[in-house]
Amino acid sequence: MSSTIHTIYGATSKVLSEARYWNCQDTNICIVAVITKDIDWAAYIGAESINDSEYDTIKWAADYGCKLSEKDARYFFPDFTLPYRN
Numbered sequence: 001m002s003s004t005i006h007t008i009y010g011a012t013s014k015v016l017s018e019a020r021y022w023n024c025q026d027t028n029i030c031i032v033a034v035i036t037k038d039i040d041w042a043a044y045i046g047a048e049s050i051n052d053s054e055y056d057t058i059k060w061a062a063d064y065g066c067k068l069s070e071k072d073a074r075y076f077f078p079d080f081t082l083p084y085r086n
Contacts (some may be wrong), residue, residue, distance in 0.1 A: 017041070019058045020052070020076055024052040028057040033077045042085040043073035 019032040027047045035041040045068060046061030068076075070084040 016045075016058065016062050017080075019061070020079060021054050021058065023050065028052055028054065030057045030061040030065075031076050032058050032062045032065070033073070033080065034062050035080075035082065036085070038082075040085040041073075041077075041080055042082045043068040043077060 007067045009028045015034045015035045015037060017035045019030055026049070028050060029045070030047070031043055031045045033041055033043045044061050044065030046057065046065030048060055052060070073084060074080070
C-alpha cells in the first residue's frame with residue numbers, strides 16, 4: 001500500500017489544497033486538506049469503493065469526510081501555516 005500526493009485547486013474560496021491517497025483491499029482512502037483562502041484550513045478523511053476514481057474519493061472526503069484533529073492534520077500536512085479551523 002503506497003500513498004499518492006495530489007495538489008488540487010478549486011474555483012471557489014475553499015480550495016482542495018493537497019491530498020494523501022491510498023488504495024487498500026479495494027477501498028480508496030484519502031486525507032485531504034481544505035483551505036478557506038487566506039483564512040484557515042482543515043483536514044478530512046474518507047473512503048469509497050474501488051469503483052470511484054482517485055479524484056472522486058478526494059472530493060467525497062472533502063465534502064463528507066470526518067474532520068481530523070489539529071494534531072493529526074498537522075502530522076499529514078506539516079507545512080501549512082494558516083490557523084486550523086475549529
